[in-house]
Amino acid sequence: MSAGPEFDTTFASLPDEFYSYTQPIRVANASSIIQNSNLATKLGIDPEWLVSNEALQILAGNQTAMGSAPMAQAYAGHQFGSFNPQLGDGRAHLLGEIVAPNGERFDLQLKGSGPTPYSRRGDGRSPMGPVIREYLISEAMAALGVPTTRSLAAIATGEVVMRQGPTPGAILTRIAPSHIRVGSFEYFAMQGKQDSVKTLADYCIKRHFPQLADHSQPYLSFLNEVIMHQAKLIAQWQGLGFIHGVMNTDNMLICGATVDYGPCAFMDQFDPEKVFSSIDKQGRYRYSQQPGIGQWNLVRLAQALLPILHTNGEQALADAQQALDGYVKHFGSAYQKVMSNKLGFSQPQASDQALTEQLLSIMTEHQLDFTLCFRYLVDQVATDTQHQPIGDVFSAPNELLLWQQQWQQRLAADTQTQAQRYPQMKQANPAFIARNHQVELAIRAAEDQGDYQPFYDLLSVIKAPFEYQPTLKTFALAPLPQEVVQHTFCGT
Numbered sequence: 464m465s466a467g468p469e470f471d472t473t474f475a476s477l478p479d480e481f482y483s484y485t486q487p488i489r490v491a492n493a494s495s496i497i498q499n500s501n502l503a504t505k506l507g508i509d510p511e512w513l514v515s516n517e518a519l520q521i522l523a524g525n526q527t528a529m530g531s532a533p534m535a536q537a538y539a540g541h542q543f544g545s546f547n548p549q550l551g552d553g554r555a556h557l558l559g560e561i562v563a564p565n566g567e568r569f570d571l572q573l574k575g576s577g578p579t580p581y582s583r584r585g586d587g588r589s590p591m592g593p594v595i596r597e598y599l600i601s602e603a604m605a606a607l608g609v610p611t612t613r614s615l616a617a618i619a620t621g622e623v624v625m626r627q628g629p630t631p632g633a634i635l636t637r638i639a640p641s642h643i644r645v646g647s648f649e650y651f652a653m654q655g656k657q658d659s660v661k662t663l664a665d666y667c668i669k670r671h672f673p674q675l676a677d678h679s680q681p682y683l684s685f686l687n688e689v690i691m692h693q694a695k696l697i698a699q700w701q702g703l704g705f706i707h708g709v710m711n712t713d714n715m716l717i718c719g720a721t722v723d724y725g726p727c728a729f730m731d732q733f734d735p736e737k738v739f740s741s742i743d744k745q746g747r748y749r750y751s752q753q754p755g756i757g758q759w760n761l762v763r764l765a766q767a768l769l770p771i772l773h774t775n776g777e778q779a780l781a782d783a784q785q786a787l788d789g790y791v792k793h794f795g796s797a798y799q800k801v802m803s804n805k806l807g808f809s810q811p812q813a814s815d816q817a818l819t820e821q822l823l824s825i826m827t828e829h830q831l832d833f834t835l836c837f838r839y840l841v842d843q844v845a846t847d848t849q850h851q852p853i854g855d856v857f858s859a860p861n862e863l864l865l866w867q868q869q870w871q872q873r874l875a876a877d878t879q880t881q882a883q884r885y886p887q888m889k890q891a892n893p894a895f896i897a898r899n900h901q902v903e904l905a906i907r908a909a910e911d912q913g914d915y916q917p918f919y920d921l922l923s924v925i926k927a928p929f930e931y932q933p934t935l936k937t938f939a940l941a942p943l944p945q946e947v948v949q950h951t952f953c954g955t
């Protein structure tokens with residue numbers, strides 16, 4: 464039989480206080496839900512091994528892989544604005560790091576694999592619903608070109624977990640460039656452990672930003688780099704109508720990938736004040752707040768790094784402030800670029816902001832579907848005879864038709880041709896997102912009937928989000944009023 468992944472876990476070289484060695488807890492009756500063979504190939508894991516019984520037992524936590532010493536990572540975090548000094552992986556086990564054939568290093572982590580020393584009161588398990596949700600949405604994000612953790616496999620545990628009622632349990636195998644969070648830095652900073660903050664920063668620089676190692680102020684460069692990645696990431700979310708839902712500092716990765724698909728969702732009808740999360744009563748993490756919260760989180764990172772930014776405290780503060788000011792600039796230009804791609808412009812221009820805002824306010828006023836409205840614009844510039852328009856899936860109100868005249872004028876004055884514009888717009892405006900009501904259907908079928916087919920069907924659609932097919936119309940349609948999902952829930 465083919466061999467499993469080869470682990471090379473550099474995180475284990477860090478001092479003990481960064482993690483706890485802890486074994487996953489065996490499950491009663493592991494069975495496979497899905498394996499991601501394309502991702503396996505990219506990671507240099509043999510897809511045949513991934514479907515083997517050995518892989519099933521390892522990814523269920525029943526067996527330890529060769530070379531793996533499972534651990535839970537320590538971190539803290541600001542949750543809904545309040546500091547929690549002790550979080551850590553409460554239901555996740557890092558099996559180890561693997562190096563892909565292209566040289567990139569990834570964490571391979573089980574989520575829902577049992578309690579750890581950081582669990583506090585939780586059971587360390589995950590219901591099947593959140594596993595399916597994370598699998599779908601993380602893979603949708605990857606297909607949309609958004610930096611994200613990935614899903615390598617999902618396994619049913621054959622056990623029941625108690626939440627609102629009894630629910631079948633599952634375990635996700637999550638892949639990430641690393642799981643180091645803003646909260647990982649806060650964990651040490653708040654204990655006054657500057658040496659550990661420095662050790663972690665050195666580790667992150669080496670792992671994620673090796674080009675910064677010989678900068679004159681490497682930690683300041685590191686902060687700048689994290690800020691830039693985070694700004695770009697959130698601009699991409701905004702451009703897709705994606706609401707993360709729980710942007711706590713323990714859910715923000717230093718490497719700039721989206722993580723923690725709990726109460727997240729793609730919006731249907733556009734509403735800048737949209738909140739899905741059932742626990743976000745104040746709307747702290749609503750769509751319009753995401754860019755600002757991104758900066759708030761980075762202020763927490765900057766604070767944690769202060770003592771190592773500069774030996775002179777005042778200078779450190781000034782440097783941090785300057786870096787944080789850069790966030791607004793980075794976000795602004797990334798967002799402009801995202802929007803200008805969506806609208807088919809070769810370069811953003813100052814006057815585009817008004818045009819974009821007009822469009823968004825028409826969308827708000829007429830409660831237009833975010834995804835379909837932008838996709839409809841792609842149909843207006845299609846040059847390819849193979850292009851499949853969304854047709855009656857979307858109908859444009861008069862105000863939008865009027866707006867289009869201005870937009871067409873702007874396009875006519877642009878330097879790029881229609882033939883260049885079409886692929887650009889198509890790649891920026893998906894026909895398919897992981898719609899909440901479809902995700903919910905897939906979860907209900909899996910949890911209630913043990914039927915994974917709706918999950919597989921939805922997954923295959925969202926893996927090719929930019930290619931519309933009339934036969935897949937159901938997946939493009941906005942929900943009917945009775946299908947609308949108003950609230951989403953954390954995995955817990």
Ligand code: AMP
Pocket residue numbers: 550551552553554555578581582583584585586587588589713714723725953954955
């Ligand atoms: P999350 O909401 O997933 O970001 O989790 C916040 C914190 O709660 C993290 O420290 C998790 O490890 C912990 N946690 C969440 N769910 C569970 C669970 N079922 N059992 C133990 N710990 C959990």
Ligand code: MG
Pocket residue numbers: 713714723
């Ligand atoms: Mg989390």
